Amino acid sequence: MKRILYTSCLTFIALWIVGNADAQRRRSTRKKVTVTKNQTKPAVANETRMDAAALADTSSPRVVTITSAFKPSLKNAAKINFTAASTYVDSSRTPVTYAVPAQNLFFSYQPVPIKPLALPVDTGFHWQNDHSIRAGLGNFNSFLLAGSFSFGDGKKSNTIVNADYLSNKGDLFAQQYAKLGLSVLSVFNTNNNNEWTTKATYKNTTRYFYGFDNTVPNFKKEDLLQRFNEAGIEIGLRNKKANAFNITYAPKLSLKYFADNRQGKEYNAILEAPLRKSFANKFAIDLGIVADIASTSVSIVPNTLKITNNLFYVSPSVQFQSKAFKVNAGIRPSWDNGKFATLPNITAEAKIGETGLLVEAGWVGYFQKNGYRSLTDINPWILQPTSLVNTKIGEQYAGIRGAAGNHLTYRARLSFMRTNNQPLFPTSRSSLEGRFFDVFVEPEMDIVQLHGEIGYTLQEKLSLVGGLTYRQFTSLQKAEKAWGLLPLEVTGALRWKMFKDLQLKADIFLWDGSHYRNVNQTTLKLDPAADLNIGAEFSVMPKLNLWIQLNNVLNNRYQRWNQYEVLGLNVLGGVVYSFR
Template identity: 60%
Template sequence: MHYCKKICCFLLLVSLTTATVQAQHKKKGKKKVQTAAHKKAPAKTKKSHTAATPAKKKTAVFSAAESTPAKLNREGLGDTTAPRVVTVTSAFKPSLKNAAKVNFTAASPVIDSSRVPVLYNIPAQNLLFSYQPVPIKPLALPQDSGLAWVNDHYIKAGIGNYTTGLAEGAFSFGDGKKSITNLRANYLTTKGNLPAQQYSKFGMNVISILNTNHNNEWTTKAFYENTTRYFYGYEPASLNYKKDSLLNRFNTAGIEVGLQNKARNDFNITYHPQVQLRYFADNRDNKEYALVAKANINKGFAKIYAFDLGLTADISKATFFPSTPNQRTLKNNLYYVSPTLQFNTPNFKLYLGIQPSWDNQNFSTLPNITAEARIKESALVVEGGWTGYYNKNTYYSLAGFNPWLAALTDLQNTKAIETYAGIKGSAGNHFTYKGRVSFIKLNNQPLFVNDLLDGKTFNVLYEPSMQLMKLHGEVGYNVQEKFSFLAGATFQKFSSLVVNEQAWGQLPFEVTGTLKWKVLKDLQVKADAFLWDGPYYRSKSMQAMKLDPAADLNLGIEFAVMPKLNLWFQVNNLLNNKYQRWNQYQVLGLNVLGGVVYSFR
């Protein structure tokens, strides 16, 4: 009975709902008919336009909303009428809105501030150990020194053919900071196969450097040298001379003192005064005294400008044929001042200056202009300049160039004005190079000719004016102290001579080279090379002649046999070329020497 009541209530509710829905459908149907009638007329006028664009419009068909009870009622009553359909025509194209991209950010980890408990197991202090931390004590940083000064001493001795004997020694003293003293002495003697072909040399020098508390450095040098030769280059060889009459001995003694500040002072000034006293004499009582005083002051402005002032006084006096009616005294004095304005930067240097000079009361103003420029991003430096200078000619300097001189009758200084250009630089960490071409005008250049009697002595002739074109080049290769190579070549062309036919005694071409190679820790090799084209000389018939080219090669080796003892072996004139540097003076042939070196290190 209870179920029957529920079924009746349900049927009543369905019938009421169905009636209400049908009434609503009738109202909507009337409104749609009216709307379609109003839109039918304008649709005709726009028929062609509508037909042209049907593809751009979309038609959506929606079924009238029917409630679930209505559907159930229609199906139950068997209503087969089609549901009413509403057709909406529109150009609107629905699209979905772009969704924003969601970025995920990692969360930072949570800082763990909790302390991890650490347990220490301390054993029983049966032996009373102290488990106390060691206190930290600061230590003074040791001063870095690139080279620790060590006083070294050695003695070298050897013998060879041509009755050759050699002895050499060097000793050093001082602490390397406040004072340094080096003492060196050497002795060499040899005797050739020609009559009176004999040579010996003894030399000694002491150099000391003292540093003061005021950042100044004193340098002193004392030297002595004795050389003994004989005039063996006479012709014809059949001439009979007593050996004592051919003696040619020179003695030189001198002292030098200099002072300089190692760094600029509070006024940005550096200074370097020097004084030299020299005595030179031969076995014929010809003597020469010389005094050379130099003072150089450099004042810096800002960082790239400086003014340099140099003062030089070179005074000498020579006496020839003393205590004879032909006694001659030659005074040769040279003074000059060299003010220069300097401009220095890392890539460019420019020096502008002049050099007023007084040569034995003859005044001249010489140029002093030089420039250097470094090519960017390279190690190449280009240089050029226009400079003037004097070469002081003294008995000491001329005898050092040609030891076979006769007594001098005149002394003149050589004035040179040079215009040059060149390059220099390096390639890599080991190779260096340099090249220069120079055009030099020379006045009073000394030339050397044999005397017209037997030719064993040379007379000095001064060429008033001549031109010199000079080419010079150098290359070097160094690898620390293990390997070193240096070679140079010089080409000289003399022209426009006024008095003399040729540049007597001057080398037109010369090549020199030296090599040092530390093959092993206790094995060293050394080699030297000298090559040149023969110079012009004047024969007894007053004709210009030329000496043959020459080549001289030397090779040496040194190796250790004990911790402080080394053996050395050397061969001079390896090619056994008996050439002549000066006309009528033949050199020794192949010379072999050997000996020991003991070091006191």
């Protein structure tokens, strides 16, 4: 019952509210409302006046005030802000592998005079022709005249001409020497990547057999004369880089002529044809062909003796090379005057880490060609040979070489060699005064050799090189000792450009005396020898230099060959004029 009464009351109240709201809406329709708006403040409506109909209404007048607080506006647009992110740190590294080759520069341990040589054509090198003349005088009636001349453009062709003359006269009877030399070297480059090389040489030496005791009967100077003439021409062709088939070649043909003042002559033709075919930058096949043909004639009263000495061999081999290892395996079939022999040709090199050290080992066989000309280069006091044989050498070696830093290079090798037909030089049995030497052929001999080199180079300012060679001769079959062969040699050379206009040089030769056989057929040993040479050259004018050379500074009158004493202290001095 209470719920019914409560619901009825709520219904009544709702109807009253609806009715009241409807009455109010009808009254408002009779009113006129004016609304004013302003940009700065809300507008206030004026009071609403009643019209005529409203005047009849006795109720009190009403005033409605409407205040508008609404101000139209657009909503702020949402803006996207971009914030720079921090840089991403990449700690990874791209691996780059590369190998810097060791700068190994090996110089000859035998000091030689500086001579201009043909240079390879390089786009960064500016060729300039130079001409110079050197002249000097000294004691022992010494006279020196030399010249060097160059021609060509340095790109397609260049030619270098060297000429020199040296003479001196010692205190002993017939102790006189003279040498005249001339060489012309030309290099021509073709458009198809080939290079032609030609070389012509001439050499004349004049000596006298002065190595005898002055107590023996006097000789005429003309009877003691020993004069040699040499002439040669050489032509070669090579490709400067591999062709389309990865083949490199360098054939060379040499023709040589040699003669003495006693109707002895020798003709020699040498053909060398090395060829290489490369595969995949690691493998290569080498094929070398050598043909050495010589004919020698000597005067034996009343007839002329002719000697033929021919040597042929080929050297096929296979080579493998990587960054740290290199091996060459091959053989060398040879025909020495018709006698066949197969020689080994196996070498290996290994690089030790990044130290620049190379370890090398090998087992090789080769021939040393013995001719009249080559034997006089060793001993100029020999008689005309009545027979000529070539020396066969088998060598097993092991050693190291490399560079320490940017300036120091070194090399050392230990070799075990067996030689067949080794020439030795005892005093001739036919020479009562001991001034001649024979060529004695030792059938078999073993040699243990230790060789070392070291060099220091500082740009073009300083060059210091030195070498040492020790030999032990054993197992000789016929000879008592290795007559004429040096057991120990030490050499050194210094070139120092101290200032722009001052250059110093020095050469040193040390060796232990060799064994020799005297006229009494007794084997003895020569004393050790030391020879020191120093020199200097400095500028006095833009094109004129002065030079001085002191030979055998120690004034050691040693003997390289028995009874042939060398000159003492020799002082030479002169000028150098450059035409550039």
